[in-house]
Amino acid sequence: MHEKRYALVIDSRKCINCKACVVACRAENQVPLGYSRDWIGEEHRGTWPRLLAAFEPEQCHHCTNPSCVRVCPTSASFQRDDGIVLVNEQDCIGCRYCIIACPYDARFFREDKGVVEKCTFCSHRVSRGEAPACVETCPSKVRVFGDLTDPKGALQQLLAAREYRVKKPQTGNGPQIYYVL
Amino acid sequence: MPDVSVGRRRFIQIAGVGAAAATQIGCGRKPGAAGQKLEVPTTCELCPNKCSVIAVVEDGMIRKLNPNPENPKSRGMLCARGNAGLLQVYDPNRLKQPLIRAGARGGGKWRAVSWDEAFDYTGQKLSAIKEKYGPQGVLWSSTEAFAEIFFKNLGLAFGSPNIVRHPTLCLASVNLAYSMTYGTVPSFDLLNANYVIMAGANRFESFITPDTMDLIDSTMNRKTRLICLDPRFTITASKADEWYPVKPGTDLAFILAMLHVIVAEGRHDKEFVATYCQGFDRLAEHVKPYTPEWAEKETEIPAKDIARIAREFADAAPRAIFYAGRRSSWYQNDFQMRRGQAILNAIVGNWDREGGMAPNTKIALGEYLFLPWDDPQAPRIDEMDGVFPLAAKGDGAYLKLRENVLAGHPYPVKGWMVFKQDPVNALPEQAKTLRMIEQMDFVAAIDIQMSDTAWYADVVFPESTYLERTDPVEVLSGIWPVVVLRQRVINAVHDTRSCLEIVQGLAKRLGLSQYFDYTIEQWNDAAVKELPLDAPFEYLKKHGVFTPPGGPKYGATLNPEHRFVTKSGKIELYSERLQEAGHDPLPTYQPPLEPPAGRFRLVLGRKAFYTHANSTTNPWLFDFAPENRLWINPAAARSVGVADGDSVEVASRVGSVRLRAKVTQEIRPDCVFMLHGFGKLSPWLKRVYNRGGSDAAILETSWDKVSGNAALHETFVRVRKV
Secondary structure, eight states: OOOOOEEEEEOGGGOOOOOHHHHHHHHHHTOOTTOOSSEEEEEEEEETTEEEEEEEEEOOOOOSSOHHHHHOTTSOEEEOTTSOEEEOTTTOOOOOHHHHHOTTOOOEEETTTTEEEOOOTTHHHHTTTOOOHHHHHOTTOOEEEEETTOTTSHHHHHHHHSOEEOSOGGGSOOOOEEEEO | OOOOOOOOGGGOOOTTHHHHGGGSBTBSOOOSOTTOEEEEEEEOOSSTTOOEEEEEEETTEEEEEEEOTTOTTTTTOOOHHHHHGGGGTTOTTBOOSOEEEOSSTTSOOEEEOOHHHHHHHHHHHHHHHHHHHOGGGEEEEEOSOTTHHHHHHHHHHHTOOOEEOSGGGTTHHHHHHHHHHHSSOEEEOTTTOSEEEEESOOTTTTOOSHHHHHHHHHHHHSOOEEEEEOSBOOHHHHHSSEEEOOOTTOHHHHHHHHHHHHHHTTOSOHHHHHHHEEOHHHHHHHTTTOOHHHHHHHHOSOHHHHHHHHHHHHHHTTSEEEEOOSSOBOSTTHHHHHHHHHHHHHHTTOBTSTTSEEEOBOOOOOOOOOOOOOOOOSOOTTOHHHHOTTSOGGGOOHHHHHHHHHHTOSSOOOEEEEESOOHHHHSSOHHHHHHHHHTOSEEEEEESBOOHHHHTOSEEEEBOOTTSSOOOOEEEOBSSOEEEOOOOOSOOSSSOBOHHHHHHHHHHHTTOGGGGOOOHHHHHHHHHTTSSSSSHHHHHHHHSEEOOTTOOOOOTTOSTTOOOSSSSSSEESSOHHHHHTTSOSSOOOOOOOOOOTTOEEEEOOOOTTSOTTSSTTOTTTGGGSSSOEEEEOHHHHHHTTOOTTOEEEEEOSSOEEEEEEEEOSSBOTTEEEOOSSOSBSOTTSTTTBTSSOOHHHHOOOOBOTTTOOBBTTOOEEEEEEO
């Protein structure tokens, strides 16, 4: 069996900023009130009546070379072989270096537990063969989750057919969310 | 697209979070067996769409709601509020036991009582009103719910003709316009359409349903052309191929000009019109004056674009749709505007065709045979027969009804039973609704939360939430109908009951038990017994949804022998029934009133993460819009000296509210907009109590002349910095 590499392909054009993914994540991961592990970036431009609005789902990019992992003094932030970046709560000392190191602003500090928290790609669901909660619930199916190493998988098919970009490639982090254009 | 700028989302400090922390799942009694993990299929209730969900239950607590892919309508989706629905169960501010008012109405003093005491007290009050004023002296109002039938039947068995449902605050004008044209209200096959016009409908923002999923898929993946008309730059507008900031109230001019072009150029489906429609010649004559050049002056949409859209629409037919929308009336001639749409759809021949409109197919359910009661004797208080003879009588006409109750005409109504509805926020002109409550001898509300209406009631009955009760099995009709079950996922967390149990408790005190002598299980067994399944109810319990095989069907009515349920048996472009009732038999344009100098037209809309006025308190939803703001165009804001974030007073002829301004390019300079569901009067709705402004407080009373539907865009307001 080949080694998996989980990633997301996101078609932001289909995003209608309905927040279903945000609430599904809050519910699935019991995210404390007032925080979100995923969110929708908004851009509104133009002058009446020539206007543009665009929406873009955001969360941890599960980078191939994650700066959050590099700066963690206790190795609480770590990356699994399948690419998923996680925080081991037992080892997290709440120093928050990782929050500063993340180019995507994808982490937050949980006051109640004294640890840093972030998107896990719903690794507990993935291990059961299910899609992350945000992926499953989306009414317009903006996100496609899968194994990037599978040549016949949905991700490779999409990336072969469509142009795409990643965010902030200059950081060298190797982000693994591909936004198709 | 450039990088989207994003704030540090998760650090936003949201007012009230401290207090809200207690609402995290984990509080509350834990019913059910320990150590068990269950997945229970059921049906969402956060909007009327009824998506199928699977509730994940651990140790008797609902942990998560997942979409149920077995439902071909909702497929694998659950919207924001659908995901947040489980917090209804664990809301510390929900209604937990029956309450009887202890002080003045609206004073907030309550006495927690037993169910028996609440039933006895209510029974005495209703009986006293019946004794003094007759059974017509009690009004029964409710909104859409699977269990609404029980409540409505209690009102009828009580002997009252005064049952008022939600359609005249919703889509009565759409339903009536399509019924008067086709004899039925069709569905729109957005998944397979190639050309879609949405005028006012905001399907990517206001309401997330299968239509939303279908349209985003067809628009983005199949390049369906989407034309959007809206005075605001909505999310639907942002995704459309073309957006026209139409002058409010002029949609019918756009439609009539489209008809003009299509007829003048012979682009209609001549064979379809000849076979299935009647009145085409009169229509052709009628639309002659409505040129695109004329319409440009009304709508502010260029004539050349109107003409081009008309041609493209006709050429794309039958895979072309002028979408009916699913929202309230806007103007007093709303019915005629919807008729115009229905006629436009008819003459291009999209009826009962893939990618067009299709009559809803139904699945026949069995009926539990309960003992029938005598029909109410008195005429309706809203005088439906005389004023709105064509409208759906059983639904009533809410605003006309309120006028008559306040006038005591033609007779007094002194009792008000309310189920699941919040008339204080749902009806325009809140002050009048509050006066209507004041003049009642008795008001009772059945709800899951202390709505503003419940706050002013004398008795409040706590209903179990949709995850704590079993409801009547329902059919979702459509191009591909399904049967859905909403079953109890967990035992009631508090001392709450289902609608049927509450109705039965009341029926017993009113001497009407014989009409409600059944259980929900008996009702449902009777409903499903004819379904083509071995053990139908067991199947529904296991799957939550039953989908008959075969998929969507089109064309069953495309047979020259088919008789439409209209007077002529054909699709009525020209309507004799309308003429007989004193209305225009063909839609005639009436220009909207112009806002007087210094005033703006108030336009409304919805955000799909809130259900009307009801879920703005949900902890997982409220931070998406923690207060409502008044949208105002920068030019308009300058003219009244208002800057972004300023506190403003918004005043109409009937009231005023205060909220903060959102100065935005995304609205016409002659309109302002605010979201519904804020500025609540009930302190139990902690997050929105006295926060933002209630549109109901400033909307003026106005209705569509044919259907009686509330006309919600007829209010002009002044905006003043305070």
